Amino acid sequence: MEYLKKTREWVRNFVIALNLCPFAAVPFRKDQIRIVLEESRDPEELADTLLRELDHLLRTDPKAVETTLIVHPNVLTDFLDYNDFLGVAEDILEEAGLNGILQLASFHPDYQFAGTPHDDPANYTNRSPFPMLHLLREESISKAVDNFPDPDRIPEVNVERLRTMTIAQIRQCWTKQEQ
Template structure:
């Protein structure tokens, strides 16, 4: 997997799933305004991923025109329990950099599993993505969006209900479709 495949698949997932099913009512505006940074790291271990995370956090500090960053790491933390454990280190980095309360890290993974759910539960697809990634958010922007939303507390239960209605099989197919669409494009480019 290279950047030319990973970013289009991730972007398609954001467009088709996150925005298409309105899982995050705040995402569309930033994507349309081109204020979402998609970046792929070649990190293949936790230390390299922490370095990439630090680089992206500092970039957010230096470049206010970037609203949010999706740090995609297809080679690191493929195993969800390891990924989930790494989130503590990501939060620790925020503390170390004195950025706690300025940024937060949201989590997405192909095998995401909420506590007390079965691995194949449809509701896990609210946080399942084509590749493991860390979503870097500006706290102030998030708070402003939350303050202006009429029912922010209703978002998670609505998303769970929607995922359960659509079903795990359909969501698995949609996620696979994000990958296949970019594979097809990549193959067409090679034949051009």
């Protein structure tokens, strides 16, 4: 389960340590982040896993599982293919009637915002060691945002923070061992 361990380290040593998501520390500390490995090479199997995990999140008390990361290191490794699949994933949410209940965030090793060079540190706000889909509860997001000063500045602050670092420093955060 090396993928799961590395994903957990990335959440702890990058996302939380750099405060890229100010809402991640509490569910991480309470072990409420479910990390699921999808080892298939087939996008349809990933779509099936997405459906199962959406259902699991809906059926599970948020005190037990607040959010889910689906790590899929063998499928959609090309960022353009992954980006195309996000439309499919959004359609799955809509067809399941889950818009406004659950939402999807995306992370990929080659994530690149439109209009940025590939090596822009800003892209690391959505880069991860492996392709993954992040399932979030809308209600939880609303509560967290309501109690956070100026949440609209979070992406801008993250970009500013990462642009003060070198790519080597950023990647080093990913590889720190849990203590």
